[in-house]
Amino acid sequence: xxxxxxxxxxxxxxxxxxxxxxxxxxxxxxxxxxxxxxxxxxxxxxxxxxxxxxxxxxxxxxxxxxxxxxxxxxxxxxxxxxxxxxxxxxxxxxxxxxxxxxxxxxxxxxxxxxxxxxxxxxxxxxxxxxxxxxxxxxxxxxxxxxxxxxxxxxxxxxxxxxxxxxxxxxxxxxxxxxxxxxxxxxxxxxxxxxxxxxxxxxxxxxxxxxxxxxxxxxxxxxxxxxxxxxxxxxxxxxxxxxxxxxxxxxxxxxxxxxxxxxxxxxxxxxxxxxxxxxxxxxxxxxxxxxxxxxxxxxxxxxxxxxxxxxxxxxxxxxxxxxxxxxxxxxxxxxxxxxxxxxxxxxxxxxxxxxxxxxxxxxxxxxxxxxxxxxxxxxxxxxxxxxxxxxxxxxxxxxxxxxxxxxxxxxxxxxxxxxxxxxxxxxxxxxxxxxxxxxxxxxxxxxxxxxxxxxxxxxxxxxxxxxxxxxxxxxxxxxxxxxxxxxxxxxxxxxxxxxxxxxxxxxxxxxxxxxxxxxxxxxxxxxxxxxxxxxxxxxxxxxxxxxxxxxxx
Amino acid sequence: xxxxxxxxxxxxxxxxxxxxxxxxxxxxxxxxxxxxxxxxxxxxxxxxxxxxxxxxxxxxxxxxxxxxxxxxxxxxxxxxxxxxxxxxxxxxxxxxxxxxxxxxxxxxxxxxxxxxxxxxxxxxxxxxxxxxxxxxxxxxxxxxxxxxxxxxxxxxxxxxxxxxxxxxxxxxxxxxxxxxxxxxxxxxxxxxxxxxxxxxxxxxxxxxxxxxxxxxxxxxxxxxxxxxxxxxxxxxxxxxxxx
Ligand SMILES: Nc1ncnc2c1ncn2[C@@H]1O[C@H](COP(=O)(O)OP(=O)(O)OP(=O)(O)O)[C@@H](O)[C@H]1O
Ligand SMILES: [Mg+2]
Numbered sequence: 021x022x023x024x025x026x027x028x029x030x031x032x033x034x035x036x037x038x039x040x041x042x043x044x045x046x047x048x049x050x051x052x053x054x055x056x057x058x059x060x061x062x063x064x065x066x067x068x069x070x071x072x073x074x075x076x077x078x079x080x081x082x083x084x085x086x087x088x089x090x091x092x093x094x095x096x097x098x099x100x101x102x103x104x105x106x107x108x109x110x111x112x113x114x115x116x117x118x119x120x121x122x123x124x125x126x127x128x129x130x131x132x133x134x135x136x137x138x139x140x141x142x143x144x145x146x147x148x149x150x151x152x153x154x155x156x157x158x159x160x161x162x163x164x165x166x167x168x169x170x171x172x173x174x175x176x177x178x179x180x181x182x183x184x185x186x187x188x189x190x191x192x193x194x195x196x197x198x199x200x201x202x203x204x205x206x207x208x209x210x211x212x213x214x215x216x217x218x219x220x221x222x223x224x225x226x227x228x229x230x231x232x233x234x235x236x237x238x239x240x241x242x243x244x245x246x247x248x249x250x251x252x253x254x255x256x257x258x259x260x261x262x263x264x265x266x267x268x269x270x271x272x273x274x275x276x277x278x279x280x281x282x283x284x285x286x287x288x289x290x291x292x293x294x295x296x297x298x299x300x301x302x303x304x305x306x307x308x309x310x311x312x313x314x315x316x317x318x319x320x321x322x323x324x325x326x327x328x329x330x331x332x333x334x335x336x337x338x339x340x341x342x343x344x345x346x347x348x349x350x351x352x353x354x355x356x357x358x359x360x361x362x363x364x365x366x367x368x369x370x371x372x373x374x375x376x377x378x379x380x381x382x383x384x385x386x387x388x389x390x391x392x393x394x395x396x397x398x399x400x401x402x403x404x405x406x407x408x409x410x411x412x413x414x415x416x417x418x419x420x421x422x423x424x425x426x427x428x429x430x431x432x433x434x435x436x437x438x439x440x441x442x443x444x445x446x447x448x449x450x451x452x453x454x455x456x457x458x459x460x461x462x463x464x465x466x467x468x469x470x471x472x473x474x475x476x477x478x479x480x481x482x483x484x485x486x487x488x489x490x491x492x493x494x495x496x497x498x499x500x501x502x503x504x505x506x507x508x509x510x511x512x513x514x515x516x517x518x519x520x521x522x523x524x525x526x527x528x529x530x531x532x533x534x535x536x537x538x539x540x541x542x543x544x545x546x547x548x549x550x551x552x553x554x555x556x557x558x559x560x561x562x563x564x565x566x567x568x569x570x571x572x
Numbered sequence: 573x574x575x576x577x578x579x580x581x582x583x584x585x586x587x588x589x590x591x592x593x594x595x596x597x598x599x600x601x602x603x604x605x606x607x608x609x610x611x612x613x614x615x616x617x618x619x620x621x622x623x624x625x626x627x628x629x630x631x632x633x634x635x636x637x638x639x640x641x642x643x644x645x646x647x648x649x650x651x652x653x654x655x656x657x658x659x660x661x662x663x664x665x666x667x668x669x670x671x672x673x674x675x676x677x678x679x680x681x682x683x684x685x686x687x688x689x690x691x692x693x694x695x696x697x698x699x700x701x702x703x704x705x706x707x708x709x710x711x712x713x714x715x716x717x718x719x720x721x722x723x724x725x726x727x728x729x730x731x732x733x734x735x736x737x738x739x740x741x742x743x744x745x746x747x748x749x750x751x752x753x754x755x756x757x758x759x760x761x762x763x764x765x766x767x768x769x770x771x772x773x774x775x776x777x778x779x780x781x782x783x784x785x786x787x788x789x790x791x792x793x794x795x796x797x798x799x800x801x802x803x804x805x806x807x808x809x810x811x812x813x814x815x
Contacts, residue, residue: 372627450662453625454721458676458728459652468675472666553668553707 075124077115078131078145079107082513084248084313085306086151086276087111089130089510091336095312100130102420103502105336105510110244110309111149114168114297118149118278121293122286130510131500137161138404139500140281142411147286148279151244154272158279165278165290169302171242172260172274173208173267176231176249179257183237188265192238198227199240204273209240211267224249225518231256240267242274247310252516314514325520333511333521340507341528347424347496347503348489354425355432355489356482362387362433363440364466387437394434400495403427407499424501428493432485439481443474476547483540487533504528574601575634576731576763577622582631584614584621591617593787595631599732604764606774606795609784610810615767618784619736622765623654652680655725655733659741661717663709669696669720670705673727681728688727695723699753715746719753726757733757735766771814775799783807 081089081100087109090097097108098116107128119126129145136148140162154164175192177183183195189212198218199205206220218236221227227239228249238259241249246258261267278294280287330337366384371377394402407423410416418426447470455465494505504525512521577599584592591614599605607615620626622633624640624647632639640650664672673692677683683691696702699719709717718738725733738754739747751773758764758777768774774781774795781798783791791804802808 448662450658450660451664454656454658454662454664456625457623457651457654457656457658458724459648459650459680460676461648464679468679469664469666476666549708553704553711555703555706 073124074127075115075119075122075147076101076127076129076145077111077119078129078136078139078148079111079115079150080133080136080513081105081107081109081128081130082510083109083133083151084514085110085244085309087149088313088514089336090314090514091332095308098126098128100128103130104339105130108309108312110169110306111151113305113309114278114294115147115149117297118147118290118293121296122289129500130502132498132506135404135408135498135500137279138408140279142408142417143281144411144417146280146284147290150279151276152279153275154277154279156272161282163280163282163284163287165280165287166294167275167277168294168297169276169306170271170274171244171276173205173240173269174243174246174261175238175240175259176227176246177238177257177259178231178234179250179255181237183259184257186259187261189261189267190265195237196235197238197240198230198236200224200227204269205240205242208267208269225512228253228256228516229518244306244310248313249516251310251313322520325515325517326523329511329515329517329520330524333524336507336511337504337524337528340502340504340525341532343421343501343507344490344493344503344505344529345532347421347428347493347501348486350425351428351432351493352482352486352489354429355485356436358429358433359436359438359440360471362391362437363444364471366437366441367444368462390430391434391437394431395438398495399427399431399492400498402431403496403499420499420501423499424493424496424503427496428489432489435485436482439478439485440474443478444470446477447473476544479540479544479547483537486536486540490532490536491529573603575599576601578634579622580632580634582618582621582633583629584617584626585629591787592621592628595789597782597789597792599763599765601731601763602761603780604758604762604766604778605780605782606778607765607767607782607784608769608771608774608798608810609790610813613784614787615784616736619656619734619765619767623651623656623734625656648680652676652728653731655728655730657718657721657725657733657735657738659737661709661714661721661741663717663721663724665709667709668705669701669707669709669712672709672720673724676724676728691729692723692727695726696720698726698756699723700749713746714742715749718742718746718750722750722753722757732763732765735764735768737767737769739768739770769814771799771811783810785810 079087081087087107089100089105090108091105093099093106095108096113096116097106098112100107107130112128115128116126129139131139131145133150136150136152137158139145140148148162152158154167158164175183175186175189175197177186183192186192192212193214194216195212196216196218197209197212198221199209201220201222209215209217221230221239224241224245227236230236231239232253232255243258243260246260250256250258278290280290366387368380370380403423406427407418407420410418451469451473452465455469460468493501493503496503497506497509500506508521508525512518515521575598579595579597582592582595582597583590595618607618609615617626621628628641631641633641635650635653638645640647664675667675670689670692673696674685674688677688677691678685693702693705696705699722701716701719701723704712704716704720709720712720722738735754739750742750747770751770754764754766754773755777766774766778778795780792781795782789783798783802783804785806791798791802791807798807799811802811
C-alpha cells in the first residue's frame with residue numbers, strides 16, 4: 021500500500037519534471053537543424069577549436085546502445101573531454117576506428133543533442149557520431165558520411181499484454197500507439213489500420229513513462245532503442261516484424277551517418293574508413309554494445325533503484341550539484357555587483373543641463389536596453405545565442421563554464437539592477453540630504469549611507485535570486501554544462517530509471533535551495549545586530565531619566 | 573564684526589512659484605540668529621539654499637570672500653563648513669550613534685579613526701549621549717536622536733550650525749532636553765542659524781531675530797525690537813497669532 025503511494029508521488033514528480041524540464045531539452049530530431057540554421061550567419065570553415073592532430077567527436081553520451089556515459093574505461097570506453105566520465109557504445113567504437121584511420125587522437129565531446137549541429141557548424145567539434153540520421157533538413161546545414169548503421173522500426177510494448185505476441189503491424193488494430201515528435205516514426209503510425217494514434221511525445225523518456233503507466237499500448241522506435249528499453253526495464257518487450265509485415269520506410273530515415281561540416285575534406289576520408297568496416301563487423305559491434313550497455317536491474321523496487329542510483333552515480337550527482345552551486349553562486353555574486361553598478365548609475369541625479377546630462381541620458385538608455393533585453397528573453401535562448409553566436413560571429417570559443425557563469429551573471433544583473441534601483445529609491449530622502457550636509461559626494465553618500473541600507477533591505481530578494489539561479493542553471497544543459505540536470509539526464513539515459521534518477525536530483529536541488537535560504541536568513545540576522553544595545557557604564561550613572569530609555 | 577556668510581539678492585523658484593525673493597542677509601561670527609515666520613514663508617527653503625540642498629535660482633552666497641554659487645566652487649568642501657540639523661533628525665540608519673558622528677569626519681575630512689572618535693566622544697558628551705555610542709538610531713527616542721544629530725553636525729567642527737525646526741517633530745516632553753543643549757551651545761560662542769517656532773527660545777537665546785513673510789525678510793533686529801516693538805504690521809499679526 022505504502023509503496024503504491026510512493027509510486028504515485030514519483031509519477032507526479034516525474035511528470036512535472038518531464039513537462040517542465042525534459043521537454044525543453046531534447047526534441048531529438050528536427051529541432052536541432054532548425055536551431056542551427058537560425059544561428060548560422062557566417063559558417064565557420066570547419067576547423068575545430070582543438071589542435072590539428074585531434075579528431076573531436078560530438079555525442080550525447082546518453083543514447084544507448086549508440087552512446088552512453090560510464091564511470092570507467094571498461095569495454096573500450098573513451099574518456100570524455102574535460103570530464104571524469106567515459107563514453108561507451110557503438111558510436112564510440114566507430115569513432116575509434118575513424119580516428120585510427122585518420123591517424124588522429126580521438127576526443128569525445130559530450131554535447132546535448134540540440135547542441136550537436138551548432139557545435140559542428142561553429143567548429144567546436146569535427147564530427148557528429150551520435151546515432152544521427154542524415155535527414156534532408158539536416159543536410160541543408162551539414163554534410164553526412166555514408167551510412168554506418170541501419171536499423172528497423174519496431175514497437176515497444178508492455179510485457180505480458182496482448183500486443184507482445186503481435187507479428188505484423190496489422191495486429192495493432194485498436195491499439196493506442198505513439199512515437200517521438202518530429203520524427204518519421206510518428207508518420208508511419210498511420211500505416212497500421214484502425215490504430216488509435218496518440219499525440220506525439222517529446223522524447224523516449226516520456227514514452228517509456230507513458231507505456232509503464234498504461235497511457236499508451238506501445239511506441240514506435242528503432243531497434244536499438246527497443247533492445248535497450250526492454251533490457252533496462254523488465255516490464256517492456258520489443259515487437260519485431262518480418263519482411264513485408266512491418267512498416268514501409270525510406271532509407272534516409274532508418275540510416276545513421278556521421279555528421280561533418282559542409283564541404284569538409286573529412287567526408288571523403290571518413291567514407292573510405294567506413295567502407296573498410298564490414299557488415300558483419302558492424303552487427304557484431306552493435307550486438308556487443310547492446311550487451312555492454314548499462315545493465316538492467318531485473319525486478320528491483322523503486323526504492324532499491326533509488327539507493328543503487330545514489331550509490332553508483334553518487335559522485336556524478338555530486339559533481340553536478342557542485343557545478344550547479346558554483347555557477348549559481350558566482351553568477352549571483354557577479355550579477356549582484358552588475359546590478360549594484362547599474363542601479364547606482366541609474367539613480368545618479370541628472371545634471372540640469374550640459375554635456376553631462378546628454379551623456380547620462382545615453383548611458384541610462386543603454387542600461388535600460390540591457391535590463392529590458394535580458395529580462396525579456398528566456399535564459400535558455402540567451403545561452404544558445406551567446407555560446408554559439410559568439411563562436412560563429414566573432415570566432416570566440418568560450419569555455420563552457422565561463423559561458424555559463426557569464427550568462428547567469430548578466431541575467432541576474434538585469435534583475436538585480438531593478439531590485440537595487442527600487443531599493444535606492446525607497447531610501448528616505450533625508451538620508452541623502454544628511455549625507456550631503458556633512459559634505460559627502462554622490463559616491464560617498466552611496467557607499468557609506470545608502471547602499472548599506474539598500475543591501476540589507478534587498479537581501480531577501482537577493483536570496484530569492486540565488487535560489488532561482490540554482491534551479492534555472494538547469495537550462496544550461498543546452499550548452500552542455502555538466503550541472504546537476506545535465507548529469508541526471510546522463511544517469512537516467514544510461515539506466516532508464518527516470519523516476520528514481522530525477523528524484524535524486526529533486527532532493528539535491530531542494531537540499532541546496534533550502535540550505536542557501538537558511539544561511540541567508542542567518543546572515544540577515546547577523547547584519548541586523550543585537551536587538552538591544554549595551555550602555556557604556558564606566559561612568560557614574562547620572563540622574564537623567566532617559567538613561568534607561570533605550571533598553572526596552 | 574566678521575561675516576561668516578553673506579547672502580545677496582538670493583531668489584529661489586520652484587517652477588513658476590517664487591518662494592524666495594531678493595533676500596539680503598548676513599550671518600556674523602559668534603552670532604545666534606533665529607528665523608521665524610508663518611508656515612510656507614520660505615524659512616526652510618532659505619536654510620536649504622544656504623547649504624545648497626536646494627540650488628538657488630539667482631543671487632550670491634558669499635563665504636570666505638568667494639561666491640560659492642560659481643560653477644567651479646567645490647560645494648562638498650563648502651558644506652563641511654556648515655552643520656545641518658534637520659527636523660526629522662535624519663541619522664544614518666545603518667550606523668550606530670558613534671559612527672554617525674565619525675563617518676563624515678573620516679570619509680570627508682580625512683581624519684584618522686582615532687582622532688574622529690575622540691572628537692565624536694567630546695561632542696556626544698556635550699549633548700549627553702556619550703553612553704549610547706553602541707545604539708542604533710531606531711533604538712533611540714526622538715530627543716535622543718536629535719541630540720545625536722547635533723553631535724554629528726558638531727563633530728565636523730563647522731563654522732556655522734544650521735537648525736531647521738529641530739524640535740518640531742518631538743513629543744512635548746522631549747523639546748526641553750534639545751533646547752537645553754542648543755542654549756548651552758549658544759553660550760559657547762558657536763555661530764548658529766535657527767529656524768524655529770519656539771518663540772521663548774528665540775527671545776531668550778538669539779542675538780538677532782529675522783522675521784520672514786511670503787518669501788521676503790519682512791523685518792529683522794534684536795529680540796527686544798522684534799518681540800516688543802515690531803515696526804511692521806505683519807510682524808505684529810504673526811506674533812499675536814503665535815504668542
Ligand atoms: N521642492 C519643492 N517644490 C515645490 N515647492 C516647494 C518645494 N519646497 C518648498 N516648496 C514651497 O515653497 C514654499 C516655502 O516652503 P518652506 O518649506 O521653505 O516653508 P517654511 O517657511 O519652512 O514653512 P514651515 O514653517 O511649514 O516649515 C511653500 O509654499 C512650499 O510649498
Ligand atoms: Mg520649514
